[in-house]
Amino acid sequence: MTAHPLRLPAGPVDLDDIPSDATPGFKGNKKKAKAALFAMGDEIADRQERLFAEGRTTGSHRRVLLVLQGMDTSGKGGVLKHTVGLVDPQGVRITSFKAPTDEEKKHDFLWRVRRAAPQPGYIGVFDRSHYEDVLIGRVDHLAEPEEIERRYDAINDFERELVEDGTVVLKCMLHISKDTQKERLIRRLDRPDKHWKYNPGDLNARSKWDAYREAYNVALERTHTDHAPWFVVPSDHKWFRNLAVGELLLAALRGMDLQWPPADFDVEAERARLLAEDASA
């Protein structure tokens, strides 16, 4: 498969025009998709380790930031488990953004986000993100309209800073239909081992589905930049969603052309030091 069809075109966005049950670029079923994702594991692991090695040794600031956004049940947790779970956890830092704390509310909305940005060599993953501040922030009028307006530009500036400092920013909108959300919510109610994932408050957001869709449309359009593009991932099929994000991550790592860092010490001299122990022991 190829991930390119997921990249949002420039211009006005209407998510209603993008099928959420499509599997662009992939001809196969659930079983094949799972196998394809699993098969990516080794290459992702190899490239991630090169990134980590580079961050540890060379002073390079290169890193990856994967932003996951989507309505409840769109599968941010599933992507974390199945796709991000392919990567050595040593090189991954996940931040789950909840409603801001009182401390966080005292600062600009990007304050907590800056602190959570990945360190050099890492793959940082945002489970929700600064985009909530122009999504629920807009839908529930948590800030004045002028402030919401300001935030789109602030986000673009912030992401440009990240990119200029060596971060590859990968933004995924996990796109589901309203019907799919309903099925998944009912499934959570049906299964006692899923009750913990159900929150009655989720229905409040669901009741504002159209307002959220509008907020997403605006946010996607305003923050879809060359330096930090958006990918809309059709997510009605969980197996396609997990595979597609894996493809995007792998493509990002490939694009970085990561090499094993050269030794910054004299390999032969070190070997001699180690072998000399025998003589002195």
Add this chain to the structure above:
Amino acid sequence: MTAHPLRLPAGPVDLDDIPSDATPGFKGNKKKAKAALFAMGDEIADRQERLFAEGRTTGSHRRVLLVLQGMDTSGKGGVLKHTVGLVDPQGVRITSFKAPTDEEKKHDFLWRVRRAAPQPGYIGVFDRSHYEDVLIGRVDHLAEPEEIERRYDAINDFERELVEDGTVVLKCMLHISKDTQKERLIRRLDRPDKHWKYNPGDLNARSKWDAYREAYNVALERTHTDHAPWFVVPSDHKWFRNLAVGELLLAALRGMDLQWPPADFDVEAERARLLAEDASA
């Protein structure tokens, strides 16, 4: 296999008396060990998810802290990749402790450690830990002897606080021989894709092997408590090490008797709300 033989007995400790190439409780080879570890994955994942669910919904403070200590090349990274990598990354938080920063040095040695302790519902993993402050701290005289003395008790008090607040503390010393370390260091020099893991400074610590062994002996004895016991994991065989830590983690999760949290909402009322949408749509 059973993990019990790894638990340190009470009393004076001499790591030289504990074989680092043993595979206590496991009769099998590398292939069988890898299969056994993989086979644990589902149960670890299930129990970890219950822990995460509990932390998200019930106000419970239960959590796990896995402390990994050991000399260079003992395999802390390998345990992170192969054992911790079995767990949904969403529920894991890894902290790698480096030499303290200037900011950290201004505070008590436990300051940065408290900040890194896992949140309720999480499995926290320390890649190195507060124990460095009584290991390199002692060997390199980074603090006065009275301060080092004070730290053993401070560590025990700190860990008791964690345990009383609902944390299961699991401390693993990855035990290798000096010869094994040499083989692994040479291997790092032999392979360009391992050069990044090699640090000439590691040989300085190696040259103080006996002093580190003494510091470990003292630290293990002084901080081996009923509430936070030490496990010495023979780690010359990487496959045994990874399996043994997996067994310890699984045993810890089993001991917590984790249940799916009951719904804190009216399941039928929520179902009715969702189904009523059709009527009003």
